[in-house]
Amino acid sequence: MIEPFLSALPILKKLEDSGYDAYFVGGSVRDFLLGKPISDVDIATSATPDEVKKVFPKTVDIGIEHGTILVLYGDTSYEITTFRTESEYQDFRRPKEVSFIRNLEDDLKRRDFTMNAIAMDQSGKLIDPFDGQKAILKKIIQTVGQAEERFQEDALRMMRAVRFMSQLSFSIESQTLSALENLASLLDKIAVERKRAEFEKLLLGPNCKEAVNVMLNTGLYHYLPGLNDQKEQLKKLARLNWDSLAKNEMWALVLYCLNFDGKEVERFLRNWRLALKDIREIQQIIFFLSSRLNKEWELYDLYLAKRDTILSVEKLFQVINGMKEVQIINNLIKRYDGLSIKERGDLMVSGNDLLEWCNQKPGPWLKDTLLTIEQAIVEGRLINEKNNIKEWLMECNQK
Known part of the structure; x- marks a missing residue:
């Protein structure tokens, strides 16, 4: 023992x-x-x-x-x-x-x-x-006694079956599988929070792709929030290959396959009853992933995304494109670590400095000017030193 x-x-x-x-x-x-x-x-x-x-x-x-x-x-x-x-x-x-x-x-x-x-x-x-x-x-998942009886007692057991399939890389016994298909609609009776807990474990399992295929073949997906009419999109998920993605990265990968826009993303995640912190993190990943799929990382993108999001986005980018290049990720993190500032609070000037230098009343120009300074410093066009920033700003105002 x-x-x-x-x-x-x-x-x-x-x-x-x-x-x-x-x-x-x-x-x-x-x-x-x-x-x-x-x-x-x-x-x-x-x-x-x-x-x-x-x-x-x-x-x-x-x-x-x-x-x-x-x-x-x-x-x-x-x-x-x-x-x-x-x-x-x-x-x-x-x-x-x-x-x-x-x-x-x-x-x-x-x-x-x-x-x-x-x-x-x-x-x-x-x-x-x-x-x-x-x-x-x-390596068989089989109910104790009649599968129909076990699933009608507790319909969440159907989600547990495919979750265990994902986690353990087991297959589901034939009568148990038939009961999943026959009784899938009972999942509609189960609270979203309980279904989410099982679905998240399924997403993180090493046999996730096969478990998703079973959900598609049995119709279980019809009774999960936002997935009812997404069969082809879920097939796309099951065709991808990935290793060791974190929970919110997997949600982002699901959303990439669903091809939802900004408002649909938030609605989908709220329907799954995710915590607001997780929703915001997933939205951040989706935003920068959409950008990354269209162009290479720029310094200011890295600055805005921050380290954790950079890692998540690049991992997903490589999954989507069938790549596995650790060195690319390491190089991106090295570029991020080399930025002269990591957040606006690192700027050596403040709004009060700008008001004094420019002799203007507060207004939208103040935020825009700080943003311009911030971007110039991040991109290496300006040194983050107070007098240097003042001289640069005065020169820009004279042009």
């Missing part, structure tokens, strides 16, 4: 010493079997939430109605969930009622995919009633 399971073993031991069953479950066990990094562990137990709170002195009720308690142990916190069954689902997302049970297998039976329905005890023994290990070996 490895970390972080080892650090969490005392949690299982305390529960078992108190007379309850306890297991590691879910994604952490799956990733352990896949040899992937494990960020945290989830624990399932036969103890009810009240019983868990009696075992551990420091707890937080984070989802007690669904059986989940946060246990604070040392410097770490662990989510512990009681074995449960779920009644009829409402809104294709949430069960109407949760019942706590003492049986592990019945708890695993309610989970989405067989690879996520494996438990591990404190000795490292695996409990796998639905052949999740076999699915992992075959």
Whole structure:
């Protein structure tokens, strides 16, 4: 057994010493079997939430109605969930009622995919009633039980299926795939924020292109904001090749393929409920990418874009043009680093200086003149020194 399971073993031991069953479950066990990094562990137990709170002195009720308690142990916190069954689902997302049970297998039976329905005890023994290990070996995404039932219980599981396909480079089992196609319209019932979380993970997966093709073939894309009538544009995305793009770079690449203009870009991103900070960053990338696709970088473009945007734009430019030239990117950053100023605050003159020198009242000319000075300095036509700027400005005014 490895970390972080080892650090969490005392949690299982305390529960078992108190007379309850306890297991590691879910994604952490799956990733352990896949040899992937494990960020945290989830624990399932036969103890009810009240019983868990009696075992551990420091707890937080984070989802007690669904059986989940946060246990604070040392410097770490662990989510512990009681074995449960779920009644009829409402809104294709949430069960109407949760019942706590003492049986592990019945708890695993309610989970989405067989690879996520494996438990591990404190000795490292695996409990796998639905052949999740076999699915992992075959690299297959398959629901626990009937796919139609699992997707009608929680329609977001359809997005999770294609997200896992992207992240793990697995294929989707045939009956599960058919259910995706038959029940795709249920995605319309799911909150945009939940769909966005899955879609962003899908975009960042190494098998993203194949996952996008599955979304196209099953019709899932019809029920994602702004993508309903964008089949050909999404095919364009699936034909591109990229490595290691960040989240907002992937959104920008999607938008490039959609060929939206400025107002459409913001509307699209707002419909996905993105944070305003991310919207502004993506808009910045799209603006400079549009410029880059039409011409080479100029010094003033680099100055306006700033380092992070330059990197993002050039990475996307190379993806779009089928290039992989690290040296080009390094040279651009070197040019940016060599600029004499990086922002307007670096100017050695202010608006008050201009008012004094030009003996004029404040007005639009002031902003325009500062902009002219700023651009001349960036382009190397003017040295950023106060007397030098004054002389240059006086000469320009005399012409």
